[in-house]
Amino acid sequence: MNPPPRRVRLKPWLVAQVSSRRYPGLQWLDPERRRFAIPWHHATRHPPGPQDHDTIFKAWAQETGKFTEGVDEPDPAKWKANLRCALNKSREFRLLFDGTKATPLQPYKVYELCEGPADGAGTGAVSGGGWGAVATLRPHAVPPDTRHGGDLLPPYPWPKEEPPFGSGCPLGPFAPPPPDAAPRGGGGHPRDPRAAPRRPRRDGAPPGYPGTPSPHIRVPLAVTDLEIKFQYRGRQVCVLTISNPHGCRLFHSSLEPTQEQVELFGPLTLEQVRFPATDAIPNEKQRFYTHQLLDVLDRGLILELQGQDIYAIRLCQCKVFWTGPCATHRAGPNPIEREKKTKLFSLEGFLNGLILFQKGQTTTPPPFEIFFCFGEEWPDQKPKEKKLITVQVVPVAARLLLEMFSGELSWSADSIPLQISHPDLKDKMVEQFKELHQLWQNQQRLPPAQPEPGPAAGPWVLPPGSLPQ
Numbered sequence: 001m002n003p004p005p006r007r008v009r010l011k012p013w014l015v016a017q018v019s020s021r022r023y024p025g026l027q028w029l030d031p032e033r034r035r036f037a038i039p040w041h042h043a044t045r046h047p048p049g050p051q052d053h054d055t056i057f058k059a060w061a062q063e064t065g066k067f068t069e070g071v072d073e074p075d076p077a078k079w080k081a082n083l084r085c086a087l088n089k090s091r092e093f094r095l096l097f098d099g100t101k102a103t104p105l106q107p108y109k110v111y112e113l114c115e116g117p118a119d120g121a122g123t124g125a126v127s128g129g130g131w132g133a134v135a136t137l138r139p140h141a142v143p144p145d146t147r148h149g150g151d152l153l154p155p156y157p158w159p160k161e162e163p164p165f166g167s168g169c170p171l172g173p174f175a176p177p178p179p180d181a182a183p184r185g186g187g188g189h190p191r192d193p194r195a196a197p198r199r200p201r202r203d204g205a206p207p208g209y210p211g212t213p214s215p216h217i218r219v220p221l222a223v224t225d226l227e228i229k230f231q232y233r234g235r236q237v238c239v240l241t242i243s244n245p246h247g248c249r250l251f252h253s254s255l256e257p258t259q260e261q262v263e264l265f266g267p268l269t270l271e272q273v274r275f276p277a278t279d280a281i282p283n284e285k286q287r288f289y290t291h292q293l294l295d296v297l298d299r300g301l302i303l304e305l306q307g308q309d310i311y312a313i314r315l316c317q318c319k320v321f322w323t324g325p326c327a328t329h330r331a332g333p334n335p336i337e338r339e340k341k342t343k344l345f346s347l348e349g350f351l352n353g354l355i356l357f358q359k360g361q362t363t364t365p366p367p368f369e370i371f372f373c374f375g376e377e378w379p380d381q382k383p384k385e386k387k388l389i390t391v392q393v394v395p396v397a398a399r400l401l402l403e404m405f406s407g408e409l410s411w412s413a414d415s416i417p418l419q420i421s422h423p424d425l426k427d428k429m430v431e432q433f434k435e436l437h438q439l440w441q442n443q444q445r446l447p448p449a450q451p452e453p454g455p456a457a458g459p460w461v462l463p464p465g466s467l468p469q
Contacts, residue, residue, distance in 0.1 A: 091114065226395060227239070230276050252274060265300065299315035321334055324371065
């Protein structure tokens, strides 16, 4: 028997859920923890998947006693409606941005906590501040700030602003981090995979979310996405995609970065990505030496997105070697110097190479994959499949552009979970009419024209023009 519905205060419960970081995409958008985003996929455009079985909507239904696991039939649409109604009725929340009503559609909503009754609370009113005019590539792809001028490549606007770094670290002209660079009481939370907190934008838009639209035409690509593949001695152990517009830090440590340790671990705006565990390594000797390298990866390797380029900054004690589009073409190992910015990839250079390839002026497409080898020299005579730790980084935008222009980007219905109802009686009748219509069209193409049937032909003979073309 189901327990009776119980009355639960929405605000303290929802605040605790956002702070828990349990649900992907449910996150604070400012250091003061006043604004937060809720993933809000449109039911008709987002087929249900495994991630939909553990959502904030289901948690609210369970908390209020309206759903019991194993007793009630799961109803994600009803769960979502219940939380939406609760938010609309509450005077402690204000809806700032409704991406489900934006053009193009954005799968999230942004709410603000209110101390007193919210203006427009319960009405679904959306406040101003530029939220209504949103034009993005996708939720985590941030359009360029208009304050940076026109030095960006217009159709592919990567973030231009440099993240703050400790002034005492010789990594270039970075400014000290502002007081609001991180949430109160802690730094970035490592991703397993989970996102680190992001610094709020100066134009008032949530970090990592759409801002003021640019007049330039956009290509629908995730321009800041990086696909990262971890391999231990040639065996792939983890693949994930990073969508942080500032970049990420690859590390292995139990220490989490804080605002006071920016010079040691880098900016808190970076996504924190731990190296995978070594449990899957079958060989004991391999596992031992892999741990030797992971133990000196506490400070990590930073992958920084700046303008249209990707840079690496090696902070860790472990030496890192690499190959990639911007690597010098010299024989022998190619190390990354410690605490020095090294350019890995240039989008402008890639596009120039892609143009030459399309014109037939070069026989090979431009490279875009970046390989790192940790703790062993690379490249050398030894294949990378024999290296203890390697990481492949792929700028997703470059890969998609190459696939589109080379004709390799195709869609397979086998890989798309299409949602189609079983045909009912009316659907079958429509199919019959479609078949009759096709037969009639075929008859019209046969000379000479058939004589008009007599009464014995029955009522189902369709005279010409009786069905729409």
